[in-house]
Every structure is written in C-alpha cells, then in structure tokens.
Amino acid sequence: MRIISGIQPTGPLHLGNYLGAVKNWLELQRNKNNECFFFIADYHSLTENFEPKEKYNQILEISAELLALGLDPGKSILFIQSQVPQVTELAWIFNCITPISFLERMTQYKDKSQRQSQNVNAGLFTYPVLQAADILIYRGEAVPVGKDQVQHVELASDAAKFFNNRFGEYFKIPKAILTQTPKIMSLLKPDKKMSKSLGADHCIFLSDSPAEIERKIKKAVTDVGPAKNQKLTTNNQQPVMSPGVSNLFLLLENFGDAKDVKKFLDDYRAGAIKYAELKEVLAKRITDYFSDFRKKKEALLKNSEKISAAYSQGSKKAQKIASKTLGEVKRLVGLRK
Ligand code: AMP
Numbered sequence: 001m002r003i004i005s006g007i008q009p010t011g012p013l014h015l016g017n018y019l020g021a022v023k024n025w026l027e028l029q030r031n032k033n034n035e036c037f038f039f040i041a042d043y044h045s046l047t048e049n050f051e052p053k054e055k056y057n058q059i060l061e062i063s064a065e066l067l068a069l070g071l072d073p074g075k076s077i078l079f080i081q082s083q084v085p086q087v088t089e090l091a092w093i094f095n096c097i098t099p100i101s102f103l104e105r106m107t108q109y110k111d112k113s114q115r116q117s118q119n120v121n122a123g124l125f126t127y128p129v130l131q132a133a134d135i136l137i138y139r140g141e142a143v144p145v146g147k148d149q150v151q152h153v154e155l156a157s158d159a160a161k162f163f164n165n166r167f168g169e170y171f172k173i174p175k176a177i178l179t180q181t182p183k184i185m186s187l188l189k190p191d192k193k194m195s196k197s198l199g200a201d202h203c204i205f206l207s208d209s210p211a212e213i214e215r216k217i218k219k220a221v222t223d224v225g226p227a228k229n230q231k232l233t234t235n236n237q238q239p240v241m242s243p244g245v246s247n248l249f250l251l252l253e254n255f256g257d258a259k260d261v262k263k264f265l266d267d268y269r270a271g272a273i274k275y276a277e278l279k280e281v282l283a284k285r286i287t288d289y290f291s292d293f294r295k296k297k298e299a300l301l302k303n304s305e306k307i308s309a310a311y312s313q314g315s316k317k318a319q320k321i322a323s324k325t326l327g328e329v330k331r332l333v334g335l336r337k
Contacts, residue, residue, distance in 0.1 A: 003028050004140035004174075006041035006081060006131075009058040010048060013065050014203035015286075016184035016194035019254055020146025022069060024179045028144060029076045036076035037138050037318065038066065040311070043081050043088070043130060047123040048197075049116055063307050065206065068296035073310040081134065083315035086322040091126070091133035093333060097162045098129050098155075106151060115197060132156035135174050136163075137322045143174055147182035148193060167332040181250060187220040190244035207294055210287040217283045220244060222275045241268075245275075248282060255285040 005025060007017060029036050042059055059080065071078055081087065103109065106128055113120040123130075128151075135143055135156045143153045153176035160171035184194045186202035194203050204216055221244035241249070245268075253261050260281055267273040300307055330336045 001033065002035050002037070002139055002141045003144060004037040004039075004135050004138050004142075005144050006039040006044070006134060007062060007066075008041045008045040008048075009055070009062045010045050010050070011058065011196045012061060012205040012207050013069075014194055014196065014205050015251065016146065016203070018069075018206055019181040019184050020148075020179060021144055022066065022071075024144040024177065025076075026070050029071065037079070037140070038071055038076055039079045039081050039084075039134070039318070040066075041081050041134070044127060047121060047127050048112070049119055060304055060307060061301070063311055064297050064300040064304075065293075067300055067307065067310060068293050069206075073314055077314045077317050078311050079314035079318040080311050083312070084137075084318045084322050086319065086326045087130070087133045087137050090137050090322075090326055090329060091130040093329060094129045094132050094136075094159045094163070095126060097166060098132075098159055102155060102158060103128060106155070108148065108152070128152045128155040129159065132159035136160055136171050137325045138318065139172060139321075139325065140174050141172050142177050144177045144179075146193075147178060150176045150178070163329075167329075170328070170332060181254065184250070185243060185247040187216055187244075187247075190221055190242075190247050204286060206290050207297055209294075210283075213287050214280075214283040217248075217279045217286075218276075220248060220279065222248070248275075248278060252278070252282050252285065255289045256281065257285075260285065 003025075005021060007013070007021065013022065025036065025038055028034050040059055040062055042055070045055070045058070063078075063080075066078065067073075103125055109125055109127070112124055116124075131152050132155060134140075135153070136159065143149075143156070145153060153174060157173045157175065160173050163171055186192045186194050186198050187204070188202050189198065192198060192202075196203060201216055201219065204213055208216070223242050223245060249261070249264070249268075252264065264273060264278050264281075327336070
C-alpha cells in the first residue's frame with residue numbers, strides 16, 4: 001500500500017504528533033509491503049504566522065527529530081514539500097475542481113481564522129486543496145494522521161472523485177488511518193487537543209528536558225469534573241474520569257508499563273489515588289522513553305549535512321513520481337497532447 005503523510009515545521013514535535021501520527025509512521029515503515037512517503041510540510045506552515053529567520057531552523061529541527069525517532073531514508077521516502085514544486089501545480093488544478101463550499105466547511109479553517117484573525121490568508125483557506133495534491137501526486141492510498149486531519153483527508157478523497165468524474169478514472173480514493181490515540185489533549189485545557197498554538201506549557205515536547213517534563217506534568221489539570229460534551233454514562237459503575245485524568249492515564253498506558261497502569265487504576269477506583277504520585281511516575285516514564293531520542297537529535301543537529309542528505313535524496317525520488325503524475329494529469333485535463 002502507498003502511504004503518505006506530512007508534518008508542519010512550526011516547532012518541535014509534541015506527544016500529540018507522536019501518538020497521533022509519527023508512531024504509526026514508524027510501524028507502517030516496518031512493513032515491507034508498504035511504500036511510505038513522509039514529508040516536512042513547509043509550504044503548509046506558511047499559512048500560519050511565522051518568522052522568516054526561524055523557518056529554515058524549524059525545517060532542520062523537525063527533519064532531525066523524525067530521523068532521531070527512526071524514520072529511515074533507506075526504507076521510506078523522506079522529503080521536503082517545497083523541494084517538489086510539482087505539487088503546487090497539481091494543487092492549482094484541484095483548486096479549479098473543488099467547490100468553495102467544501103472548503104468553507106473545514107473546521108480547522110474556522111478555528112485557525114479565529115485564532116489568527118489578523119492573518120486570514122487565502123493559503124489558510126485552500127490548505128486542504130494543497131493537502132489533496134500532497135496525497136494524490138504520489139498516488140497515495142492511506143494517510144496516517146491524527147483525528148484533527150480526518151476532514152482534510154476526506155476533502156482529498158472528494159478531490160480525487162471530482163477529478164475522476166470529470167476527466168476519467170485516474171486516482172485511487174485515499175483514506176485516513178488513525179492510531180489508538182488519535183487525539184491527545186492539552187495538559188492545561190484537557191477539553192482541547194494538545195497543540196503548540198495553545199502555548200508551550202500545554203504540550204510536552206519529545207525533546208523537553210527531564211526537569212521540563214516534570215514541571216509541566218506537575219501543572220497538568222486533573223479532576224475538574226467531566227467535559228461539557230463527555231457522555232455521563234458510568235462504565236461498570238465506575239465514576240466517569242474527568243478529561244485531564246483520562247489524558248494522564250492515556251499517556252501512562254503508552255509510556256508506562258502494565259503494572260503502573262494497574263496500580264493507579266486500582267487506586268483511582270478505590271478513591272485513593274494520589275495525583276502527585278501518578279504525575280511523578282508518568283514524568284519519569286516519558287523522560288526514559290525519549291532519552292535515546294534526545295541524544296540522537298542533538299547528535300544529528302551537530303551534523304546538519306547528514307540531515308539534508310537524507311531528505312534531498314528522498315526529494316529527488318519524490319520529484320520523479322510527482323512529475324510523472326503531473327504529466328498524466330495535464331494530458332487528461334487537456335493541457336497537453
Ligand atoms: P501538524 O503539526 O498540524 O502538522 O500535525 C502533524 C500530525 O500530528 C497530524 O497527523 C495531526 O493530526 C497530528 N496531531 C497534531 N496534534 C495532535 C494531537 N493533539 N493528538 C493527536 N494527533 C495530533
């Protein structure tokens with residue numbers, strides 16, 4: 001199966017990016033039947049507020065982080081979106097077959113245009129069209145993403161269907177694939193997804209120091225009652241966990257061992273849980289889990305040529321496939337003989 005997914009270079013990776021997407025990328029890369037394409041979505045990142053002076057370092061940092069986590073240019077095609085400019089040509093063609101009303105429905109566009117009300121640029125609006133081109137130019141079939149991206153993958157499926165109906169069957173219809181943890185919540189506002197745009201203390205970054213991890217988890221919200229739209233059913237007569245607590249348990253299930261989870265669940269059910277203790281164990285487990293990663297990232301950043309080489313090799317492979325698709329699309333559309 002052809003797998004494709006990307007990540008924006010807007011800062012370091014956080015636990016939401018890891019558990020929602022990148023962990024899945026590593027598993028998919030292991031399966032020899034998959035052809036994986038993973039890219040740094042630098043064009044997409046221009047739709048948000050950014051500092052030109054910081055952008056290149058952000059690209060380099062996230063490129064290093066993906067390598068440090070185990071993405072392997074020998075197994076997957078790793079590339080930088082803007083190094084394959086054909087994608088913007090395909091996006092233009094998709095722009096001309098995508099109804100505006102479909103883009104107006106996008107919840108990310110609505111959220112982001114409220115958050116950056118001084119910068120509601122056209123790129124923010126047509127972002128899902130570029131994303132459709134990102135997927136379809138490599139004839140992608142499956143897109144491993146977090147829950148917040150599912151609507152965009154559906155738009156890519158719609159773009160493929162519009163194209164096929166108008167110009168003849170050409171694209172396969174892509175679908176999203178989710179992990180068991182498609183939405184990790186903010187530490188401080190657990191009714192919202194973990195996101196850099198809420199602020200650094202809402203997230204744990206994979207490269208945070210042990211002291212930072214401990215400090216952030218100590219501040220994490222625990223019992224504040226159920227979320228507004230959380231179902232109030234009780235599960236086997238157990239009290240409903242508040243969203244902050246259930247987020248911490250979710251992290252413990254992923255980074256701790258079964259013994260940790262059992263102990264704190266038993267305490268929770270008995271009404272005897274000490275959150276300070278849970279937080280201490282969780283901070284330690286996350287610190288240990290990413291200790292190797294932190295060292296590898298540092299080493300890679302000292303050797304930026306190695307990082308660039310890994311991605312430029314992938315960019316060349318991606319360009320070849322993208323050019324082929326674009327040539328065929330231009331013929332189908334009637335731009336070429
Ligand atoms: P982005 O940083 O928006 O480029 O997102 C990169 C990937 O991480 C996408 O597949 C997102 O769906 C995923 N992601 C971002 N935030 C979260 C979160 N809080 N929980 C789960 N997945 C997430």
